[in-house]
Amino acid sequence: MGDIFRIDGYRTQAGLEFDVLLAYRTLGNLNASGDNAVVVTTSYSGQDDEAELLIGGEQGIDIDAHYVVLINMISNGLSSSPSNTAAPFDGPRFPRFTVHDNVACQRKLVEALGIKHLRLVTGFSMGGLQTFEWGCQHGDMVSAILPICGAARVSPHNWLFLDGVRAALELDPEFAGGSYASAPEAGLRAFARIYTGWALSQTFFREAQYTALGLDSVESVVGFVYDYFARRDANDLLGMLWTWQHADISKNDRFGGDFEAALAAISARAIVMPCTTDLYFTTADSEIEVKHMPNAELRLIESTFGHFVGGGQVPEGKVVIDAAIADLLAT
Numbered sequence: 499m500g501d502i503f504r505i506d507g508y509r510t511q512a513g514l515e516f517d518v519l520l521a522y523r524t525l526g527n528l529n530a531s532g533d534n535a536v537v538v539t540t541s542y543s544g545q546d547d548e549a550e551l552l553i554g555g556e557q558g559i560d561i562d563a564h565y566v567v568l569i570n571m572i573s574n575g576l577s578s579s580p581s582n583t584a585a586p587f588d589g590p591r592f593p594r595f596t597v598h599d600n601v602a603c604q605r606k607l608v609e610a611l612g613i614k615h616l617r618l619v620t621g622f623s624m625g626g627l628q629t630f631e632w633g634c635q636h637g638d639m640v641s642a643i644l645p646i647c648g649a650a651r652v653s654p655h656n657w658l659f660l661d662g663v664r665a666a667l668e669l670d671p672e673f674a675g676g677s678y679a680s681a682p683e684a685g686l687r688a689f690a691r692i693y694t695g696w697a698l699s700q701t702f703f704r705e706a707q708y709t710a711l712g713l714d715s716v717e718s719v720v721g722f723v724y725d726y727f728a729r730r731d732a733n734d735l736l737g738m739l740w741t742w743q744h745a746d747i748s749k750n751d752r753f754g755g756d757f758e759a760a761l762a763a764i765s766a767r768a769i770v771m772p773c774t775t776d777l778y779f780t781t782a783d784s785e786i787e788v789k790h791m792p793n794a795e796l797r798l799i800e801s802t803f804g805h806f807v808g809g810g811q812v813p814e815g816k817v818v819i820d821a822a823i824a825d826l827l828a829t
Contacts, residue, residue: 500521500522500523500524500546500568500570500576501521501522501523501524502519502520502521502522503519503520503522503606503607503610504517504518504519504520505517505518505519505520505603505606505607508599508602508603510593510594510595510596510599511596511598511599511750512593512594514593516578516587516593517578518572518577518578518603519577519578520569520570520572520577520578520603520604520607521546521569521570521576521577522546522567522568522569522570522607523546523567523568524565524566524567524568524611525550525561525565525566525568526561526562526563526564526565526566527565528565528611528612528613529565531614532612532613532614532615533613533614533615533617534563534564534565534617535564535565535566535567535608535611535613535615535616535617536553536559536564536565536566536567536616536617536618536619536620536827537566537567537569537604537608537616537618537619537620537632538550538552538553538566538567538568538569538619538620538621538625539569539571539600539604539619539620539621539624539625539628539629539632540568540569540570540571540574540621540624540625541621541622541623541624541625541809542623542624542738542739542742543574543726543727543729543730543735543738544574544622544623544624544625544809545570545574545575545576546568546569546570546576548809548810549568549621549622549625550568551809551810551811552620552621552622552625552646552809552810552819553566553620553823554810558820558823559823559827564617564827565613567607567608567611567613569604569607571600571624571625571628571738571741572595572599572600572603572737572741573592573595573734573737573738573741574730574734574738575730575731575734578592579592579731579733579734579737580592580676580731580733580734580736580737581731581733581734589676589677589733590675590676590677590733592733592737594737594740594741594744595737595741596741596744596745596749597624597627597628597631597741597744597745597746597747598631598635598747598749598750600628600631600741601628601631601632601635601636602635604628604632605636605639608639614639615639615640615641616632616639616640616641617641617642617826617827618640618641618642618643618644618823618826618827619632619633619640619642619643619644620643620644620645620646620823621645621646621648622646622647622648622808622809622810623646623647623648623778623779623805623808623809624648624738624741624742624745625645625646625648626645626646626647626648626649626779626808627645627648627649627650627652627742627745629643629644629645629646629648630643630645630648630649630650630747630764630787631747633764633765633766633768634650634747634760634761634763634764635747635750635752637763637764637765637766640766641766641767641826641829642766642767642768642769642826642827642829643764643766643767643768643769644768644769644771644819644822644823644826645768645770645771646771646808646819647771647772647773647776647778647779647799647805647807647808648779649745649779649783649784649787650745650746650747650757650760650761650787651745651746651747651748651749651757652742652743652744652745652746653779653780653783656778656779657743659692659696659777659778660739660742660743661743662692663689663692663693663739664736664739666685666688666689666691666692667682667685667686667688667689667732667735667736668685668736669685669688670682670683670684670685670686670688672684672685673685673732676732676733676736678732681728681731681732682732683728685732686724686727686728686732687724689727689735690720690723690724690726690727690728691720691724693723693727694719694720694723696777696778696804696805697723697777697778697804697805697806698719698802698803698804698805698806699775699777699802699803699804700775701775701802702775702802702803702804703716703719705802707802707803747760747761748760758790761787761790761791762790762791762792764791764792764793764794765792765793766793767793767794767826767829768788768791768793768794768795769794769795769797769822769825769826770784770787770788770791770794770795770796770797771797771798771799771808771818771819771822772784772796772798772799773798773799773800773801773803773804773805773807773808773815774798774799774800774801775801775802775803775804776804776805776807776808777804777805778805779805781796781798784796797818797822799814799815799818799819800814801814801815803815
């Protein structure tokens, strides 16, 4: 079990005051200087146990030497979410939280824990979105960032994909505008079917590489993805999806939409790590980001597992992630 950090009266970017609860878990111990900490953020639908996969294993972070804080994103079912918030903010009435809001709340938690400086911030997928935000907005506190299969802002193509899975879920009559009496199963199955076609590469399906995951058909892959998302409340999925769709490190008062200036403000050492076959966050987008970051390098994960490879469960991705973490912590 983890802990809960309460932020009373947090004002969102939209101007709403809301009492935020952040669920988190820590590993290791903070040193006397408060500067041996690592923050790991969560992915879409992921929780802290899945985030831990990124930093575990023989080549993972040495917990004897580092203090790791695994922070659950808002709307993921553990932190404040549509599914666990009382009226009048329950279900479809839950406030919209941006990536900027998430990281602003995370910083409050980090400071409350007595952390003075972060050796590293890392995360996969939506965790990568949060990682970029940490580097951009809180460079005074961060030595290094490792966004894995993520981006500094959502691309129009990625936004459109997300809108497709949103529409599929909401079109289920049982969804009832978010006020459903039971899980909108048909909508969730349509959501999962669309999502499956994007999460893994064309080569993965053509060569039936799903057998490496213990699956025997395309339909079994769809079922695997459905089971993954069906664990979560539908309004929670849509809350996180809205956050993803509106990700942009420059959409704030500091940068006023100047994306290149926001990238240039990331002074921490950065390894930006896309997968060569990721259909969500492409290498072309990552190349643009690295071009404008003063202390960044592009390091690719060569894999046919597409976006899925960045979650720490595929060996060919995990070995590259581990090497990058070791490089950044050695700096």
